[in-house]
Amino acid sequence: MPEYNWPEAEKRSRIGNRKTRLDGPVKVTGKAEYTYDVKLYGMLYAKMLTCPHAHAKIVSIDISQAEAMEGVKAIRMIQEPGAEIQWADDEIVAVAAETEDIARDALKAIKVEYEVLDHFVDDENKDAAPVVNPAQEEVTGDPDAAFANAAFVSEGFYGARVIAHACLESHGDVAVWDDDEHLTVFASTQAVSSLPGQFADGLGIPAANVRVICQHVGGGFGSKFSADRWGIECARLAKIAGRPVKLMLERDAEIHVAGGRPSSYAKIKTAADKDGNIVGWASESWGTGGPAGTGSPPVPYVWQIPNRRHQHSSIPTNIGPSRAWRAPNHPQACFLTMSALEDLAAKVGMDPLDFVLKNIALTGTRSQNYADELKIGADLIGWKHHWHPRGQAGDGPVKRGLGLALHTWGGRGHQSNCELVIHADSSVEIKLGSQDLGTGTRTVIALVVADTFGLTADDITVRIGDSRYPASGASGGSTTVGGVSSAARRASLVALEQLLGRIAPELEAKPEDLEVINSTIRVKGDHSKSLSWKEATALLGVSTITATGQHPGPGRLDDSGVAGIQMADVSVDTETGVVSINKMVAVQDCGLIIDLMTAESQVHGALIMGIAYSLAEERVMDPVTGTLLNGDMEFYKLPGIGDVGELVVHMMTGPGYDERGVIGLGEPPVVSPGAAISNAVANAIGVRVPYLPLTPDRVLEALGKGGAA
């Protein structure tokens, strides 16, 4: 059995380099096929009639006219009379027709009668909520005494609104029945290997009879783990019609029902002693993720403040459902915590960088990482040069300010299985039922195999995106890279051992005396004895070498727990309320980095997504009707290329980081932007804008209550 570990730094030929992604060329030329692009012969198009009311009971549904329409091939009642609808845009009836237009026309011919019920969408207004579900208060230490004896106490209100996932490729599927019992689904998903079981459950067939394919997915961010009701209905329509059916969500549904990050509001009180040591925390939070309310954000976030009290209330609303949004609950918790602590620093009269460093021991096991990263970040953003006390941004209507935040995440590898084959013609293929969300999964797998075999990533054929390959975990929670890279490494090491065993006699050496380098297998210390990879694999004759790899497994290849810091440099126009980003700096660790290029891209992307939810994104609900007002891309705002400023990413690598093994990176860098940007705005204008997003109206409102206008 080989020794399962990562190669030492000087032995890494591919791991840790900057490799452009393997699927780049098909993506930039339009050749990459997404679920949305799939077209099968005879395929029908499905559309869904949705509920116009935020809270209602279905009284009756009449589909007779639609059924009689030419070109309509299948209709399914998704919900029956009597069902209670909890949000507008919930699905009621699905129609499959020859064209999208006919399907749309058919929806108009369906009559649904509703009994409209009272709704509640004003989630910030806890006192008005018809239902409030308080959780148990959590208390550590003696917060009352801490506040009583504190030299400085800061109090504030902070709130992060509900936002959407807003994937550019909406959720959806193409379903085709191969026969009455066997289904193939092209799905826009983050969970290729777990979807067959979900479709099987919904349809009452064995999971073995369901195949799920997803080569490329146009965004997920935590919203695409489920077969979803519309996926099951798509398959049912296909069965009724006896034809393939495509059902993709419309844009408004994508924003309203196919994702959502719960809101988080909190009243927070913090305390420091006369030297600026943080001594107390008291918070009362509430929020919503739809009819189920939402769990508590983990506050105080990262900071283990000795005396603390927290109480959370979950508010059920008719705002629409929620899903795991990249780093679930962390961005909200980080925003609440780091904003409150920055306000405390201002009360104490300290530079928040000094304040955070002074208290850094309260961040626990990774406090040294945070301290190191803060110093690097401060240099990269010119903290000591540009920072000024809160509100002292000088004359003129445009005020500049700096802010910082820090975050954590787990990121241990998920369960993953793979099969690796070395063919006699020298080619190598590896198969996993994983998926590449645009994070670089394909490329990472290829680099691991290539590094182990002394080849290049382009020599490796990576097959993913098909549930017929060995099962691999869903891509969520930054678990993919640890899982697939560890499984691939184990399989590669086993396969290499077998290959070396086969060719050692040829080189008159023992297998353990052989090494692979630059597509060559040679005897250590006697390089005259060597075979090229091609010659070596040719010796396999009519056989192949096949190895499997699993994660978790023997040896330590992955780890959990990262630290990251971010700093923002913003300008605020106090006449218009517009916040613009001058620069953002992210300093991030994630253990051993397999591909530096796609790792950095993850962080860049997270910064931009963070700028989006800090400045622009929110689901705007109409209090009167309870419906979504901005279910489109004009008004569900995302920043453009000119809105993101200069972005600087610094990855912590080398000794102290690499030997920890691989740790996921998708979530952590999206946690801090909200807090860092909000703090920078407070620094610039001298007053806290309590909400995310920091829209101009909110900035002006905060300025109206004080600050350096």
Place this chain on the structure above:
Amino acid sequence: MPKPKQPEQTSSGISRRDFFKSSTVGAVSTALVSGVHGEGSSVEVLGPGEVGIKLNVNGKTRRLRVEPRVTLLDALRSELDVTGAKKVCDRSTCGACTVLLDGKPVYACSVLAVEAQDKQIVTVEGLGTPEKMHPVQKAFVENDAQQCGFCTPGFVVACAAFLEKHPNPDIEDLKKGLGGNLCRCGTYDGIKKAVKQVAAEGGINA
């Protein structure tokens, strides 16, 4: 599972899909008033039924029948199987559907297919192939300007058109010139670098 694609146009110019469509939407077809000239006016009134049109897509003439209300984007994607351009907002906000019309970037979701006749339509597929990439495509790959890649075809086309007009863009040109495309994954940094690289390496015709 083999995935049967829609057959290409037959020599008669009528595809199996056209046949299929006209046989199932007969009721609509009877309302066809194609090519009626308004009295005393040179304005051509089309529709509401299907009309036969010719589109020049990536250098090839393609014949198809569409209702006049069908957008260029839908015609490309659903009728001609040219799926590089994506539909995201369907109303001129996101740029995912950007194609070139006589060299000018347009939102294909907001141009009618019938309006695009007699014009040269170039989609992302027409700029280059994985084996022979356009300089913008190559620079996108080299600067990792794509993640999920759903916005990428639109951005590539927009960048190619932008660089044609601004061979040496400064950051302000770039902000304005590429402000009509949106990315959810956050690839703007790579796109900026890609544009700068193409400019530095001699532009889109290098």
